[in-house]
Structure formats: structure tokens, C-alpha cells
Amino acid sequence: MFFIKKIFLFFKRELKLFFRNIVSIFSNILFFFLSIFIFVFALGADEQNLKSIGLGIIWSLLVLSSTLSLRKFYEEDFNNGVLVIIHMRGISYELIVFLKILSHFLFVQVPFLISIPVASLLFNLPIYEVYNLIFTFIIGSLILSCLSSMSASMNLLNKANFSIGGIIVLLFSVPVIIFSVGINEVDSDFKSLINILIGMALIFLGISPWASAAFIKLALRNK
Amino acid sequence: MLLINNLSFFRDDNIIFENLNLSLGNGQITQIRGKNGSGKTTFLKVILNILSSNTGEIIWEGQNVKKNIFKFYNEITYIADHNTSSRELSILDNIKFWKGLSSSNLSDDKIFSLLETFNLKKYLNTEIMYLSSGEVKKLELLRIVLEQKKIWVLDEPYNHLDDSSAEILNQTFVDHTNNNGIILFASHYNPLISKLEILDFN
Amino acid sequence: MFGFLINPSKFNKFADIILKPLILLCSVILIAGLILVYLSPLDYQQGLTVKIMYIHVPSAWLALLTYSIMTIYSVIGIAFKMPFSFIVNKAVAPIGAVFTLICLISGSLWGKPIWGTWWVWDARLTSVAILLLIYLIIIFLDKTFENKEVREKTTAIFILIGSVNLPIIKFSVDWWNTLHQPASVSKLSSPSIDISMLQPLLVMTIAFSLIGLIIAILRIKAEILIRKNR
Known part of the structure; x- marks a missing residue:
């Protein structure tokens, strides 16, 4: 009973922090839209051309924007020792990571959902592509949250080389993009690709708490 | 009763402390005193199992804390x-x-x-x-x-405090020891507490 | 008996014995391989360009082999806390990166006359390019952290996570329809490559692996010395 209450408290705190930080999350969304504008300016406003590459652009910019919030993932809680205190109250690091991934998914990635219909409108995407995009983004962003967790925990003690965390997320997001964008190809089988994505999300949800917790413990030992 | 047996900790072959024995009974307040970089904070972290010791063991109520770490943590407040x-x-x-x-x-x-x-x-x-x-x-x-825990582990509690607040802190410490609590803190400040025991790290 | 694979001082002793014969053997095999390549028949379609294969294929195999070795040593290093495995990881990563780079460049040079393009985004080529990126990240990670334990373990865990790329490279030609030709040597029952081409290819592979081994031994010895004197 106490345990569930603790998890509930954790989410309440994350929710409060989310409302305090809401500006930074909307800044990410703004970054996303501005990059779309940059793309359109760079490629020219040819409607057919944009329509055919719109989905790919939206997906790659979503991945890029999600690397922006990478350093916020654990850094503050790690530096001020909240992670240790929460752990000392009976929650293992693996579970903390799992909860953090869920809260990152809910409070950082899900707000991006409101930007997707607007972005699709800008590219005149056909309606079934928008549905597919929203559906794949919900699953894909869960994978991105797992990847962000691993990359952020890997770079907790990295004070000099900021870009490598983003590089790692981009590297492992390659399969996510392949399968998410592949859904819209004419001869692709929707069901099997969605199953692959869900399978990947489950695998990453299994791996990343273990890996991130190992990195966090490593960083705590050498803080 | 918190027992620390033969505790050693090395970092990259540098000995931070070696063969340390300490027993903290109920109602006992212990200060770790030492220069900067003498390993006070490291010692506290080893006791809290954030860092794991190279040799030795920490025993709480007759049981090695590593066996049931959350039971041990449930008795501790760490500042x-x-x-x-x-x-x-x-x-x-x-x-x-x-x-x-x-x-x-x-x-x-x-x-x-x-x-x-x-x-x-x-x-x-x-x-x-x-x-x-x-x-x-x-x-x-x-x-x-x-948090109402039995063991208090504090790292530099007197930093940034003015005299009146430090006085309140001392009074809180005394009250806690009278209630059979255990206090372990690291500081280079010399507080005026009558039954203070000192572990010198120099 | 195999203590030299995990123990630095035994490795040093073993390396001192084996290094000179190894260099001799390597130069003999390399020269023999080059002669065999020179004598090997021309392809009836590709002409002289087929000889790029004798560099391209061995370096591709060795790029994969190097990564597999690093994966094994990472498992050993994390599971059994053996410092020697981190030495190996650090010493071997640039060698693997160079092999991958040779593979990509020679493949690109080969692709231009045959496929008419330097680069295509097909599954095999892309996954090997990602292997190069992974190698580079491993090298960068090693330079990023100040703390030794963090540096070594982070790199090792990253190597483990990155090893998912290996089966993707291996089976990419089977899973996706690609321009790159499927495996032709490793089909044990009936290799679809002619024996007159297989011979120089295998000799060159042995020569390449000996070169890699010699550089690896030298780099590991240097790394052991650096750590001893720190």
C-alpha cells in the first residue's frame, strides 16, 4: 500500500515539475515547427514534392527535437541527490528509471502529439498518413523515451562532450524511423510492421531500466 | 546498534581509509572530524552503501546490511x-x-x-x-x-547556518539522543554537545 | 593455458615470444597473397576491377570479427571485472574502425564502375556505415569521461548494445532485396565462388588478420605500459 502511494507521489512530483517547466516543453515544439519552416525554405515550396517527403521530414525532426530535452532527463535529480533519497525510501533504481521513462513519455513526448496534425496540415499529408503517423508516434516515442533514458544516464558524468548523448539517441532511432515510415509504403503490411514496433518498444522497456540503472549506479559511485 | 567492522575503501589504489572499526550504540552521537579531502563524505557514503567497501562489513541489528538494504535504509535519514x-x-x-x-x-x-x-x-x-x-x-x-527515522547521517550540517539555527540543531541532536537515536555526522565545526564522541580522520 | 588472453603480464610474455615470428609469417603470407591476386583470373564481366574484392572482402570480415571480439571482451569485462578486457577494447576499436573504413572505401571504388554509383542506400552498405559510426562513438566515448571506471564500463555497455548491428549486417542481404550480392563464400556446402578466386581471397584474409593481430598486440602492449606508469 505504501509502495503504491510512493509511486503516486513520484508522479505527482513529476507532474508539478512538468507544469513549472511547461515553457521548455513548448520551446521544443517551437523548435520542431521552426525546423519544418527551415526545411520548406531550403527545399522550395513545391506542393507535390513536399507531400512526398513530408512524413520523413516530420519523423526526423520529431527525433531531433526529442534529443533537445535529453539533459533534463536525470541531470537535476542526479546532481541534487534526489535519486539517492528516493532509492533510500525503498524504490530500486530500476523502478525509478521505469517511472522516469513513463513520465518522460507522458510529459515530454505526448505533448508533441498536438503538433503532429498541424505539421501534417502544413505538408498536405493524406489523412491515412496522419493516422499512421499519430499511431506510430505513440509507440515510437515510447521507444525514444527508453533510448533517451539510456543515453542520458550514460552521460551523467559527461561534462564536456554534450553532443554524444544526442548522437547515441539518433543512432538507435534508425530502426524506429525505418519501420514507422515504412508503414506508409504501398506494399507494406500494416499489421506486421506495427507488431514489430510494439515488439521493439517492449524489448527496450525491458532493457533500458536495467541498463540505465547500471549507468546511474556507476555514476553515483564516481560522483 | 550499528557495528562497523574492519572497513576499508580504496579508490584507484589510493587508500581512503583502512581497517576502520566503530560501534554506534543507541543514544550515541558521533562526529567525524577531518581536513578537506580526508574522506569524511566517502566514509558516510560507504556506510550508506552508495559506495561499496573493499573489505569489512556493516552490521545493523545483528545482520549485514547488504542482505536487506532496504530494511536498513528504512531506519535512516541522510542529509x-x-x-x-x-x-x-x-x-x-x-x-x-x-x-x-x-x-x-x-x-x-x-x-x-x-x-x-x-x-x-x-x-x-x-x-x-x-x-x-x-x-x-x-x-x-x-x-x-x-522523516522520524532512528539513524541520522548528516554531511556538514552546520554549513550556511547562523548561530541561533546551529543552537536549535544542537538541541535537536540532544533530544534525539535522549530518545535512543543514533547520530553520525561529518563536520569540521566544533559544536557544543556534551556527550559528543569524535572520530578523527586526520 | 589460455591465461594470456585475460592476464596482462602473461599476455606481455606471450606477445614477446610470438611477435617476431608473427611479423615474418605475415610478410610471407602477404607477399604470397599479393602474388596469388596478381595471378588470379579476371572476371568475364567485371574485368580487372574484380581484384578490389581481395581487399574489400577481408576487411569487411575483419571489421565484423573485431567487433565480435570486442563484444566478447566486454561481456568478460563486465561480468568478471577483468581490467585486461577494457585494455583490449580500447586498443582494438581503432583497428576495427580502420578496417570498416577500408571496406567502405574499397566498396565505393568497386561500386562506381560496376553499379555506376559511389554509394547506394541499400541495407548492407547502410548497416556497415552504421558500424563505422558505432566504432567512432566507441572511440569518442573513451575520450569523453575523466573517470577511469566510468569510461571503461560505459564503453563496454555501449559495445554490448551496439552489437545488435552485427546480425543485421550479416543477414541484411537475406532479409532485404539489395543490390549487394548475397554471401557466396560462407555457404559451406557449395561456395558459389570459383576455387581460383577463393584461394587468393583466403590467403589475403589470413594476411589481413595477421596485420590486424600484430597491430593489436602492439597497441595492447603500449596500453599496458601506459597504465603501469600512471
Whole structure:
């Protein structure tokens, strides 16, 4: 009973922090839209051309924007020792990571959902592509949250080389993009690709708490 | 009764401390004294199992703490030498979080009177980032009373405190030892506590 | 008996014995391989360009082999806390990166006359390019952290996570329809490559692996010395 209450408290705190930080999350969304504008300016406003590459652009910019919030993932809680205190109250690091991934998914990635219909409108995407995009983004962003967790925990003690965390997320997001964008190809089988994505999300949800917790413990030992 | 047997810790082949024996009985208050970089904080972290020792064991109530670490943690309040409160949350939010997390049943009136003695009550809904470092430290120290644990482990509790607050802290320590609590703290300050025992790290 | 694979001082002793014969053997095999390549028949379609294969294929195999060795040593290093495995990881990563780079460049040079393009985004080529990126990240990670334990373990865990790329490279030609030709040597029952081409290819592979081994031994010895004197 106490345990569930603790998890509930954790989410309440994350929710409060989310409302305090809401500006930074909307800044990410703004970054996303501005990059779309940059793309359109760079490629020219040819409607057919944009329509055919719109989905790919939206997906790659979503991945890029999600690397922006990478350093916020654990850094503050790690530096001020909240992670240790929460752990000392009976929650293992693996579970903390799992909860953090869920809260990152809910409070950082899900707000991006409101930007997707607007972005699709800008590219005149056909309606079934928008549905597919929203559906794949919900699953894909869960994978991105797992990847962000691993990359952020890997770079907790990295004070000099900021870009490598983003590089790692981009590297492992390659399969996510392949399968998410592949859904819209004419001869692709929707069901099997969605199953692959869900399978990947489950695998990453299994791996990343273990890996991130190992990195966090490593960083705590050498803080 | 917290027993520390033959504890050693090395970092990259440098000996931080070696073959350390210590027993902390109920109602005992121990200060770790030492120069900067003498390994006070490291010692506290080894006791809390954040760092694992190279040799030796820590025994709490006849059982090695590594066997059931959460049972041991459930008896401990740890105040680090930096601020643990979240900068973007208010004092009230932080207190609620700590209180819920440690499943303490301290009444709200008691908490408010504590805030009153530390002169913090007027900032109840102010975010931590607008407070001075002394005020944040006082809020941190509130946790030792708030969490109602038996063992208090504190790292540099006197930093940033003015004389009157340090006096209140000393009084709290004495009260806790009278209630059979165990206190272990690292500091280079010399507090005026009558039954203080000192572990010298120089 | 195999203590030299995990123990630095035994490795040093073993390396001192084996290094000179190894260099001799390597130069003999390399020269023999080059002669065999020179004598090997021309392809009836590709002409002279087929000889790029004798560099391209061995370096591709060795790029994969190097990564597999690093994966094994990472498992050993994390599971059994053996410092020697981190030495190996650090010493071997640039060698693997160079092999991958040779493979990509020679493949690109080969692709231009045959496929008419330097680069295509097909599954095999892309996954090997990602292997190069992974190698580079491993090298960068090793330079990023100040703390030794963090540096070594982070790199090792990253190597483990990155090893998912290996089966993707291996089976990319089977899973996706690609321009790159499927495996032709490793089909044990009936290799679809002619024996007159297989011979120089295998000799060159042995020569390449000996070169890699010699550089690896030298780099590991240097790394052991650096750590001893720190």
C-alpha cells in the first residue's frame, strides 16, 4: 500500500515539475515547427514534392527535437541527490528509471502529439498518413523515451562532450524511423510492421531500466 | 546498534581509509572530524552503501546490511552536503514529497511549528530557487525531524547556518539522543554537545 | 593455458615470444597473397576491377570479427571485472574502425564502375556505415569521461548494445532485396565462388588478420605500459 502511494507521489512530483517547466516543453515544439519552416525554405515550396517527403521530414525532426530535452532527463535529480533519497525510501533504481521513462513519455513526448496534425496540415499529408503517423508516434516515442533514458544516464558524468548523448539517441532511432515510415509504403503490411514496433518498444522497456540503472549506479559511485 | 567492522575503501589504489572499526550504540552521537579531502563524505557514503567497501562489513541489528538494504535504509535519514530539495518546487511541495515518501505520520501542526522556529513559514509557497542558501539548508535539516527515522547521517550540517539555527540543531541532536537515536555526522565545526564522541580522520 | 588472453603480464610474455615470428609469417603470407591476386583470373564481366574484392572482402570480415571480439571482451569485462578486457577494447576499436573504413572505401571504388554509383542506400552498405559510426562513438566515448571506471564500463555497455548491428549486417542481404550480392563464400556446402578466386581471397584474409593481430598486440602492449606508469 505504501509502495503504491510512493509511486503516486513520484508522479505527482513529476507532474508539478512538468507544469513549472511547461515553457521548455513548448520551446521544443517551437523548435520542431521552426525546423519544418527551415526545411520548406531550403527545399522550395513545391506542393507535390513536399507531400512526398513530408512524413520523413516530420519523423526526423520529431527525433531531433526529442534529443533537445535529453539533459533534463536525470541531470537535476542526479546532481541534487534526489535519486539517492528516493532509492533510500525503498524504490530500486530500476523502478525509478521505469517511472522516469513513463513520465518522460507522458510529459515530454505526448505533448508533441498536438503538433503532429498541424505539421501534417502544413505538408498536405493524406489523412491515412496522419493516422499512421499519430499511431506510430505513440509507440515510437515510447521507444525514444527508453533510448533517451539510456543515453542520458550514460552521460551523467559527461561534462564536456554534450553532443554524444544526442548522437547515441539518433543512432538507435534508425530502426524506429525505418519501420514507422515504412508503414506508409504501398506494399507494406500494416499489421506486421506495427507488431514489430510494439515488439521493439517492449524489448527496450525491458532493457533500458536495467541498463540505465547500471549507468546511474556507476555514476553515483564516481560522483 | 550499528557495528562497523574492519572497513576499508580504496579508490584507484589510493587508500581512503583502512581497517576502520566503530560501534554506534543507541543514544550515541558521533562526529567525524577531518581536513578537506580526508574522506569524511566517502566514509558516510560507504556506510550508506552508495559506495561499496573493499573489505569489512556493516552490521545493523545483528545482520549485514547488504542482505536487506532496504530494511536498513528504512531506519535512516541522510542529509547530504548539497541541497536535495527541488529548485523548481515550493517549500510546501518539497515537504509533502519527503513526508509521503518516508511514510511519516508527523502532524501538520508540528511541521508548521518547526517551520516557525526556523523562520521559514512565510515562504511556504515560494520556490526553492528564490531562497537564500541558509534557508535552503534549514529546510534540508527539517527532514531529520520530518522523516522520524532512528539513524541520522548528516554531511556538514552546520554549513550556511547562523548561530541561533546551529543552537536549535544542537538541541535537536540532544533530544534525539535522549530518545535512543543514533547520530553520525561529518563536520569540521566544533559544536557544543556534551556527550559528543569524535572520530578523527586526520 | 589460455591465461594470456585475460592476464596482462602473461599476455606481455606471450606477445614477446610470438611477435617476431608473427611479423615474418605475415610478410610471407602477404607477399604470397599479393602474388596469388596478381595471378588470379579476371572476371568475364567485371574485368580487372574484380581484384578490389581481395581487399574489400577481408576487411569487411575483419571489421565484423573485431567487433565480435570486442563484444566478447566486454561481456568478460563486465561480468568478471577483468581490467585486461577494457585494455583490449580500447586498443582494438581503432583497428576495427580502420578496417570498416577500408571496406567502405574499397566498396565505393568497386561500386562506381560496376553499379555506376559511389554509394547506394541499400541495407548492407547502410548497416556497415552504421558500424563505422558505432566504432567512432566507441572511440569518442573513451575520450569523453575523466573517470577511469566510468569510461571503461560505459564503453563496454555501449559495445554490448551496439552489437545488435552485427546480425543485421550479416543477414541484411537475406532479409532485404539489395543490390549487394548475397554471401557466396560462407555457404559451406557449395561456395558459389570459383576455387581460383577463393584461394587468393583466403590467403589475403589470413594476411589481413595477421596485420590486424600484430597491430593489436602492439597497441595492447603500449596500453599496458601506459597504465603501469600512471
